Amino acid sequence: MDQKKAIKLSREGLDLYKENKFEESLEKYIEAAKLADMNHYATPEIFSEYGMVLIKLGRVKEAITPRFKSLECALNTDDKESSSVIIYAYFLIDYLLETGDLEEAQNLLNEYINLDCESKYLIYFVAAKFYYKKNINKRYLEFLDKAFHSSPKRKWKCIDDVKALIEKNNFDK
16 A cells, blocks of 8 residues: 555556556556555545546446445545545436446435535435436436535536536526
8 A cells, every 4th residue: 555656656547547548547547556555634635636547548347446435435435424535426317327227326315315505416416317217207307406506506427417408407496
């Protein structure tokens, strides 16, 4: 375990990612993951970005492990209600929805949907996406509304997605 080196490698991996050098980026993240301290506050980001690179390379199924690891590491260093944990839960649930694993997505949603925290709008948004995929329109619209109205600053990309979905579905309150 060498957290400083893990962080350095992940930064190099992100730089390579930004240069569209995805294979080289992946190599950095694989090495960073091997060296990372699972109880360090920076480790969830390493695993999240590792999963992002795998997805970019079209290795979507392989991204499940780093996505779960990012949430696991976040839970090692923070409370379940913290913004950082909610963000990694959001990324994982969204990933599960995109890969069609609705059952696992629902299990995670059930764990996070009733938390009273500042970032709950992220969970509301993926809940809306979940109900959209299940074609349960009433719940879909309910959670779109909750996501939009509970966002503290409406600065996250998902809020733009919510607005687009609201417009697409003529949902106006």
